[in-house]
Amino acid sequence: xxxxxxxxxxxxxxxxxxxxxxxxxxxxxxxxxxxxxxxxxxxxxxxxxxxxxxxxxxxxxxxxxxxxxxxxxxxxxxxxxxxxxxxxxxxxxxxxxxxxxxxxxxxxxxxxxxxxxxxxxxxxxxxxxxxxxxxxxxxxxxxxxxxxxxxxxxxxxxxxxxxxxxxxxxxxxxxxxxxxxxxxxxxxxxxxxxxxxxxxxxxxxxxxxxxxxxxxxxxxxxxxxxxxxxxxxxxxxxxxxxxxxxxxxxxxxxxxxxxxxxxxxxxxxxxxxxxxxxxxxxxxxxxxxxxxxxxxxxxxxxxxxxxxxxxxxxxxxxxxxxxxxxxxxxxxxxxxxxxxxxxxx
Amino acid sequence: xxxxxxxxxxxxxxxxxxxxxxxxxxxxxxxxxxxxxxxxxxxxxxxxxxxxxxxxxxxxxxxxxxxxxxxxxxxxxxxxxxxxxxxxx
Numbered sequence: 001x002x003x004x005x006x007x008x009x010x011x012x013x014x015x016x017x018x019x020x021x022x023x024x025x026x027x028x029x030x031x032x033x034x035x036x037x038x039x040x041x042x043x044x045x046x047x048x049x050x051x052x053x054x055x056x057x058x059x060x061x062x063x064x065x066x067x068x069x070x071x072x073x074x075x076x077x078x079x080x081x082x083x084x085x086x087x088x089x090x091x092x093x094x095x096x097x098x099x100x101x102x103x104x105x106x107x108x109x110x111x112x113x114x115x116x117x118x119x120x121x122x123x124x125x126x127x128x129x130x131x132x133x134x135x136x137x138x139x140x141x142x143x144x145x146x147x148x149x150x151x152x153x154x155x156x157x158x159x160x161x162x163x164x165x166x167x168x169x170x171x172x173x174x175x176x177x178x179x180x181x182x183x184x185x186x187x188x189x190x191x192x193x194x195x196x197x198x199x200x201x202x203x204x205x206x207x208x209x210x211x212x213x214x215x216x217x218x219x220x221x222x223x224x225x226x227x228x229x230x231x232x233x234x235x236x237x238x239x240x241x242x243x244x245x246x247x248x249x250x251x252x253x254x255x256x257x258x259x260x261x262x263x264x265x266x267x268x269x270x271x272x273x274x275x276x277x278x279x280x281x282x283x284x285x286x287x288x289x290x291x292x293x294x295x296x297x298x299x300x301x302x303x304x305x306x307x308x309x310x311x312x313x314x315x316x317x318x319x320x321x322x323x324x325x326x327x328x329x330x331x332x333x334x335x336x337x338x339x340x341x342x343x344x345x
Numbered sequence: 346x347x348x349x350x351x352x353x354x355x356x357x358x359x360x361x362x363x364x365x366x367x368x369x370x371x372x373x374x375x376x377x378x379x380x381x382x383x384x385x386x387x388x389x390x391x392x393x394x395x396x397x398x399x400x401x402x403x404x405x406x407x408x409x410x411x412x413x414x415x416x417x418x419x420x421x422x423x424x425x426x427x428x429x430x431x432x433x434x
Contacts, residue, residue: 007380008380009379009380010380029356029361031358031361031362031401032358033403076403077400077403078403078404079402079403079404080403
């Protein structure tokens with residue numbers, strides 16, 4: 001008897017969803033990111049206008065002054081859709097949890113020098129209120145933004161900001177042996193300490209800014225562009241060794257998260273700039289409008305942290321930010337950040 | 346004499362990014378589909394670039410990860426951290 005082994009080739013009838021096939025041409029297998037992102041938002045057949053803003057549709061491109069031919073051009077270079085995003089963050093959370101446990105077991109923050117504990121309480125822990133504000137601002141982007149490519153990434157960003165606020169809370173608890181006095185003090189500092197009032201005022205102005213793309217730019221590019229280098233990275237250098245290593249372990253996620261989110265933020269700005277000259281001009285105006293005020297607002301905080309080094313450290317961070325803007329195609333006028341007569345928002 | 350090189354890869358989600366990258370980086374390459382396998386032939390030379398695959402996957406990709414999807418290949422291998430190159434002749 002002879003046995004023939006045959007392979008039979010079973011072709012799937014269709015490779016992907018029709019909207020993906022329409023967008024990417026031939027009916028070929030799509031990545032999960034494409035399938036979970038492109039053309040998901042409703043575009044037609046809205047039966048009612050939003051009653052609170054009857055001049056707009058529910059999803060409306062006119063809610064920002066940025067004009068795009070295709071709003072799905074804002075693809076995320078990290079290719080985050082729900083599945084990979086959750087997996088990536090779950091892994092990072094495990095690492096961060098064991099870092100916190102290490103810091104706690106060795107009492108690295110609790111037993112740090114009094115001056116360092118006071119410094120962290122006053123200069124770092126209040127940032128949890130900043131993170132909450134950043135969550136609010138990104139919620140605005142999610143609520144009024146157009147196209148799942150950008151609103152999806154912004155939604156993940158809101159969750160990240162809540163997580164960062166919670167990690168800062170954990171640092172407060174570590175400083176205090178799980179008591180809440182440090183958190184209460186940090187809240188009082190955020191509300192009353194002169195070194196935070198400019199920052200708080202700027203955040204509150206951004207809460208009432210209507211254009212969602214401006215909010216995205218100002219919060220995620222401009223505000224973070226100063227807060228993360230100055231408040232997260234540089235602070236380590238002014239702490240004594242014990243507190244500095246406890247601090248580095250506790251903020252490791254925040255620092256690697258910032259490097260990662262820069263990729264998405266810069267890609268979004270680059271896409272908007274590449275679309276048209278008008279967009280580029282608009283982004284440039286927004287940066288030049290907000291940057292001087294933000295530098296002024298942040299100056300007392302930088303002075304409290306770095307003393308007479310503050311101006312140099314701030315200038316370096318501003319220089320980096322301007323260079324980043326240059327790389328995405330926005331030539332920011334560099335004289336404005338240090339110009340005390342600069343226009344304020 | 347036939348101086349074609351080829352690489353055969355599984356058709357998994359990950360391998361699709363590699364296949365796309367190879368086809369974009371090697372204009373002379375031809376793709377043939379088989380059940381659960383894609384074979385890419387090219388005259389003389391075929392290159393897999395770390396950067397191109399990483400861009401399509403949205404994360405850093407190590408060239409050694411190629412071996413998770415690799416079924417077979419033919420040609421002499423010239424390998425660095427950034428490029429995996431098949432050559433003949």
